[in-house]
Amino acid sequence: MSEESAPFNLEKTYHHQEVEDRWRSAHWEALGSFHAESGRVLAEGKTPYTVLMPPPNVTGSLTLGHVLNHTLQDIFIRYSRMTGKEALWLPGTDHAGIATQTVVEKKLRKEGISRHDLGRKAFLDHVWRWREEYGGLILRQLRRLGISCDWRRNLFTMDDRASEAVINAFTALYRDGLIYRGTRIINWCPVSQTALSDEEVIMKPRRDKLVYIRYALAKRPGEYITIATVRPETILADVAIAVNPTDPRYRDLVGELAVVPVAGRHIPVIADDYVDIEFGTGALKITPAHDPNDYEVARRHNLPVISVVGKDGRMTDQYGYAGMDRFDAREKILSDLEERGDLERVEEYEHNVGYSERADVVVEPYLSEQWFVRMKPLSERALQVVNDGEIRFHPPHWINTYRHWMENIQDWCISRQLWWGHRIPAWYDSDGRVWVASSYEEACHLAGTDKLVQDDDVLDTWFSSWLWPLTTLGWTGTHSDNDDLRAFYPTDTLVTGPDIIFFWVARMIMAGLYFKDAVPFRDVYFTSIIRDMKGRKLSKSLGNSPDPLKVIDTYGTDALRFTIIYIAPLGQDVLFGEEKCELGRNFATKLWNASRLVFMQREKWFGSLDEFESAYSGFSPDRTTFAFAEEHVLTARYHSMLDRYHTAFGQFRVNDIVRNVYEFFRGDFCDWYLEALKIYLSGISDADAARKAVLLSVHVLEGTLKILHPVMPFITDEIWHYIIKRPHGRSVALSSMPEAEKEWLGMDVSLLSHPRAIISEVRSLRSLFAVPSTSTAPLIIRAADAAAADLLAADSNIIAAMTKCDVQITASAEKPRHAAASVVEGNELFVQLEGLISFEKERARLQKEISNIASYAASLKKKLENSSFTANAPKDVVERERDKLSEAERNLEKLGNNLDVLAG
RNA sequence: GGGCGAUUAGCUCAGUUGGUUAGAGCGCUACCUUGACACGGUAGAGGUCAGAAGUUCGAAUCUUCUAUCGCCCA
Numbered sequence: 001m002s003e004e005s006a007p008f009n010l011e012k013t014y015h016h017q018e019v020e021d022r023w024r025s026a027h028w029e030a031l032g033s034f035h036a037e038s039g040r041v042l043a044e045g046k047t048p049y050t051v052l053m054p055p056p057n058v059t060g061s062l063t064l065g066h067v068l069n070h071t072l073q074d075i076f077i078r079y080s081r082m083t084g085k086e087a088l089w090l091p092g093t094d095h096a097g098i099a100t101q102t103v104v105e106k107k108l109r110k111e112g113i114s115r116h117d118l119g120r121k122a123f124l125d126h127v128w129r130w131r132e133e134y135g136g137l138i139l140r141q142l143r144r145l146g147i148s149c150d151w152r153r154n155l156f157t158m159d160d161r162a163s164e165a166v167i168n169a170f171t172a173l174y175r176d177g178l179i180y181r182g183t184r185i186i187n188w189c190p191v192s193q194t195a196l197s198d199e200e201v202i203m204k205p206r207r208d209k210l211v212y213i214r215y216a217l218a219k220r221p222g223e224y225i226t227i228a229t230v231r232p233e234t235i236l237a238d239v240a241i242a243v244n245p246t247d248p249r250y251r252d253l254v255g256e257l258a259v260v261p262v263a264g265r266h267i268p269v270i271a272d273d274y275v276d277i278e279f280g281t282g283a284l285k286i287t288p289a290h291d292p293n294d295y296e297v298a299r300r301h302n303l304p305v306i307s308v309v310g311k312d313g314r315m316t317d318q319y320g321y322a323g324m325d326r327f328d329a330r331e332k333i334l335s336d337l338e339e340r341g342d343l344e345r346v347e348e349y350e351h352n353v354g355y356s357e358r359a360d361v362v363v364e365p366y367l368s369e370q371w372f373v374r375m376k377p378l379s380e381r382a383l384q385v386v387n388d389g390e391i392r393f394h395p396p397h398w399i400n401t402y403r404h405w406m407e408n409i410q411d412w413c414i415s416r417q418l419w420w421g422h423r424i425p426a427w428y429d430s431d432g433r434v435w436v437a438s439s440y441e442e443a444c445h446l447a448g449t450d451k452l453v454q455d456d457d458v459l460d461t462w463f464s465s466w467l468w469p470l471t472t473l474g475w476t477g478t479h480s481d482n483d484d485l486r487a488f489y490p491t492d493t494l495v496t497g498p499d500i501i502f503f504w505v506a507r508m509i510m511a512g513l514y515f516k517d518a519v520p521f522r523d524v525y526f527t528s529i530i531r532d533m534k535g536r537k538l539s540k541s542l543g544n545s546p547d548p549l550k551v552i553d554t555y556g557t558d559a560l561r562f563t564i565i566y567i568a569p570l571g572q573d574v575l576f577g578e579e580k581c582e583l584g585r586n587f588a589t590k591l592w593n594a595s596r597l598v599f600m601q602r603e604k605w606f607g608s609l610d611e612f613e614s615a616y617s618g619f620s621p622d623r624t625t626f627a628f629a630e631e632h633v634l635t636a637r638y639h640s641m642l643d644r645y646h647t648a649f650g651q652f653r654v655n656d657i658v659r660n661v662y663e664f665f666r667g668d669f670c671d672w673y674l675e676a677l678k679i680y681l682s683g684i685s686d687a688d689a690a691r692k693a694v695l696l697s698v699h700v701l702e703g704t705l706k707i708l709h710p711v712m713p714f715i716t717d718e719i720w721h722y723i724i725k726r727p728h729g730r731s732v733a734l735s736s737m738p739e740a741e742k743e744w745l746g747m748d749v750s751l752l753s754h755p756r757a758i759i760s761e762v763r764s765l766r767s768l769f770a771v772p773s774t775s776t777a778p779l780i781i782r783a784a785d786a787a788a789a790d791l792l793a794a795d796s797n798i799i800a801a802m803t804k805c806d807v808q809i810t811a812s813a814e815k816p817r818h819a820a821a822s823v824v825e826g827n828e829l830f831v832q833l834e835g836l837i838s839f840e841k842e843r844a845r846l847q848k849e850i851s852n853i854a855s856y857a858a859s860l861k862k863k864l865e866n867s868s869f870t871a872n873a874p875k876d877v878v879e880r881e882r883d884k885l886s887e888a889e890r891n892l893e894k895l896g897n898n899l900d901v902l903a904g
Numbered sequence: 905g906g907g908c909g910a911u912u913a914g915c916u917c918a919g920u921u922g923g924u925u926a927g928a929g930c931g932c933u934a935c936c937u938u939g940a941c942a943c944g945g946u947a948g949a950g951g952u953c954a955g956a957a958g959u960u961c962g963a964a965u966c967u968u969c970u971a972u973c974g975c976c977c978a
Contacts, residue, residue, distance in 0.1 A: 014943090203977090352978090400908060401976065408977085498976090533916085535974085566929085567917075572909085573974080575916060583929065586943045597940035651920075659918070659928075674940080760947090767947040773936055856925060868961040877923050877962095884925095 008609055009599040010722060014592035016556030016585075020714040025143040025151075033731050034081075034148040036088035038487035049080035049087045050491035052469055052521065053149065054504070055094040055157065058131055059103050062141035064530045064538060064576060065497065067548045068568055071561045071711075072527060072654060073495045074147045078710035079649055080492075081148070082737040088488050089148060090472040092155035093139065095131075097461045098192050098358045101420040104130050120419050127420050131156075141549065146557055146713045148733065155472050157464040158422070166422045166464045167438050168477025169515060174436040178374045179414075181426075181434065185292040186413050188366030190313030190326075191359035194417040195370050197460060198410055199502050201354040201363050210349035211334065212281065214342050215241060215258040218266050225250070225258055225269065226344050228280025230351065231290070232337065233329040236263050236317045237308040240286040242297055245271035247282050261342040262319055262333065272297050289367045309364055326364070371415040371424060371457070378510040379406045385519050391509065394525045394652040395570050398498055405502050412507075414460045421458030428453050466507035469520035477515070491521045498526040525652055528568040533577040546578045558712035559584030562658060565711055569655045587662060588715050591708070594670050595719045598697045601681060605690045613724045619695045621744075627689055629752040629795050630676040631696055637668045638700050639744035645707055646740065658711055665704055672756060673697070679801040698723060703738040750825075754788055755795045757824045762803040765820045765831050768845065777831050779805035780816060784826030792827070805831065821846070821898040823891045839902055846899045850892060857888040 028034060041048045051073050056066065073089065081087035104127050105115055115123040139154070155162055173179040187196040211232045214224040225241060238260050243250035250269070257266040267286075274297055275284045288298035289307035298305060308317040315321040321329045337343040354363040383406040385391050386399055393399050415424060427435045427443040430451055437443035444450045467475070469491055473484040490512070496505060505524060512520030531537055538545035551560050555578075562584035568574040606612035621635045641664040648656040677693055684690050702723050709716040709732050720732040762779060771777060779800075783789035792799065793809050800807040815821070819830040820842055860881055863869055870878050 397908060404907070404977070569917075572917085580916085580930085582943070589943045590941065593941035593944085595940085600940070653920075655918080656920085663928080671945080763946060767935075770935080852925085859925085863962080866961055870961085872961050873923070880923080
């Protein structure tokens with residue numbers, strides 16, 4: 001910060017690194033700027049505003065997706081804080097069961113150790129140590145974004161408090177009959193060696209071979225039935241061949257026995273509606289241990305279940321394939337079948353196959369005993385609150401996806417065969433009976449014995465994430481309320497990607513309603529998906545995902561934040577390229593330089609900072625003291641911009657927010673107001689008048705800094721401290737947002753905009769006739785009326801400087817010869833360009849202009865002569881069309897006269 | 905197969921309930937190193953709003969169909 005004696009202005013150039021480093025989260029954190037207190041809501045009556053951070057995975061590192069997501073949350077939080085709310089942003093991380101365990105196992109493997117060598121407890125100690133060392137990375141990186149969380153409340157899903165809540169939630173659901181244990185075909189990841197929920201399986205198209213295999217009929221020598229399958233290795237586990245009961249081709253075969261090739265087992269031919277007559281041969285092998293649909297068929301027909309693929313994806317059969325990988329076995333059995341003559345033919349076949357989300361291998365449908373949450377009872381209210389609008393989605397079309405999932409919901413497999421996670425609070429006694437309780441002691445008490453063994457499995461990570469709105473506010477399941485919950489639950493805005501709508505959003509809604517009897521949040525903002533410039537998803541393997549930290553180093557955090565919001569519309573994918581950050585960087589530079597100009601003028605016109613401060617503290621724009629038109633226009637445009645800004649927030653149109661401010665600042669503030677201000681101040685001797693104009697520039701600059709602050713927190717805080725001297729500990733983040741004032745919103749500035757329009761037109765003429773920028777041309781303005789004449793006369797210096805013309809404003813000038821002429825808002829302009837313009841060129845230009853306007857006027861005339869238009873269209877629309885027509889006609893007349901002068 | 909979304913300037917996208925001679929950024933062209941800023945300024949070129957039909961006084965905007973692309977669920 002500058003000394004009192006030194007000039008109180010910004011450095012000549014903006015160094016984002018230096019400024020951002022100074023205002024880093026650490027600074028704001030040390031000040032406690034972003035702490036929220038329930039007392040201020042409960043006792044002082046402040047309105048709460050709460051945002052839940054979607055807990056990033058502890059193994060994660062910062063991606064552009066995080067940048068977008070967290071910038072949006074920060075924008076909402078900072079805006080709410082500045083509009084007087086008690087703004088609470090709850091940060092945290094999740095323990096990411098599979099990912100974390102995989103990372104630690106990989107690390108151990110390099111040291112030649114497996115987790116089984118260590119045993120469960122020692123392994124978990126390793127995981128915890130790993131998390132202490134590396135698990136904070138993502139949060140440190142997020143801090144570089146300048147996000148304004150209440151970091152005191154940082155929560156990890158494996159923390160004691162969160163773990164307690166998980167256990168209590170489990171036991172409560174079990175008690176209510178919503179959790180059960182059962183044998184089902186689940187999605188098994190052979191690499192991670194755990195069950196997965198349906199949501200963790202990603203369907204991907206895959207080219208496989210559709211294999212047609214002949215099964216001999218046991219009692220009809222020489223006859224056979226042919227089935228088609230993409231998984232020939234599982235024929236070893238076949239228990240039946242099914243045909244559709246209405247299929248005439250196979251009707252007489254139902255009840256026959258077929259011989260499984262290689263295995264030699266006799267299996268029945270059965271009839272079941274499930275079989276699709278069109279697919280393959282219409283005869284389907286039934287392999288209940290390796291296909292969920294086959295499992296259902298087998299149950300209906302009381303068939304046995306035989307398994308030939310083990311947990312590791314290797315064969316477990318007794319026919320010589322045991323130990324082989326399932327895909328190697330597939331090839332082997334294919335050649336064996338061919339050799340045996342059982343292979344009829346092979347077709348290329350593209351179909352969708354489930355892959356494990358984490359390990360990216362083909363998921364194995366696997367029959368095993370797992371824990372499930374019964375979803376149907378939970379889904380009904382969860383669907384209702386979204387249908388009723390109690391929770392709103394932005395953009396709303398995601399409701400369809402949500403609704404579809406809720407209406408076709410399947411039970412949720414929550415057990416995972418991992419060690420890292422919340423261990424399932426279920427114990428088995430020596431008779432194999434299960435006892436679910438919050439602790440071993442309680443389970444012993446229930447069971448009446450202490451000879452209990454706890455279930456080995458842990459819970460799905462999402463089983464802790466779905467409690468996030470509750471656990472972050474201190475809910476543990478043993479009490480229903482506390483001050484934080486009373487003050488901040490339900491939370492307000494959830495910002496997340498649509499890819500976890502099922503995983504997380506839907507389940508949080510269920511949990512909130514079930515455990516707290518209230519929705520967990522009001523609005524859900526679904527972010528864009530970020531792609532590269534070619535529209536491809538960002539991925540490490542493609543090498544097309546820029547490192548946000550490098551982007552920040554190059555362009556600055558503010559620039560990145562501004563850019564990503566500028567280019568990310570609600571509900572659309574966004575194509576990101578690092579170079580796009582030039583937009584944000586350039587804007588930050590512009591903001592800096594414009595501020596420098598304002599501060600330079602302040603320094604020039606105020607004797608000292610104190611003098612300025614005392615004038616500024618009582619300042620508000622007063623149109624009766626305005627000296628030039630741009631002061632009116634700027635102030636009116638400023639308030640209309642504020643109005644659009646607040647409206648955009650209300651509608652979650654974040655994209656509009658930055659575009660609106662961007663246009664206002666570059667256009668209205670810099671290009672028009674500041675340019676006019678410079679000229680006004682350069683020729684002035686009245687210091688008091690000058691000070692008023694400077695005060696207005698600071699006033700609007702400060703307002704602009706405030707409204708930009710949620711998007712660009714660093715540079716705005718820096719410049720804000722130069723508005724007046726403020727203690728280093730203060731922050732624009734804790735100041736209040738400017739409001740749009742009705743008085744200014746209603747102001748008609750159309751007349752006051754004439755100077756702008758005239759300046760643009762004259763510049764255009766100069767450029768058209770290639771008038772050298774060094775030469776000053778005489779400009780005669782014949783004003784539309786007395787009011788316009790007064791206004792233009794007052795602004796004549798500004799018009800002169802901005803057009804580089806000698807301006808003469810008259811009521812009745814002769815039409816000069818040798819002039820380019822134009823009409824703007826009824827004001828006739830003559831730029832005398834003796835020797836500079838060619839008559840021919842000007843004549844042609846006027847003729848073209850006249851014919852343009854004439855055809856425009858004709859179309860307006862036609863419209864207005866159409867009686868159904870004048871009868872049906874709203875009055876103001878018709879009125880507007882009339883105005884346009886008369887304006888066009890006036891212009892035509894004037895331009896026509898000019899043409900005559902040229903001709904004559 | 906079902907659902908959702910997209911198609912507007914060379915590129916990336918705005919365009920809120922139908923009422924503009926359709927906008928921005930980047931790129932392009934010309935001019936300008938002017939005491940805030942060349943990461944800048946001024947002026948300009950560039951679009952039959954994917955196609956067809958319909959509703960309407962009026963359609964980029966609403967309806968239907970078609971085409972192409974993308975996502976989700978089977």
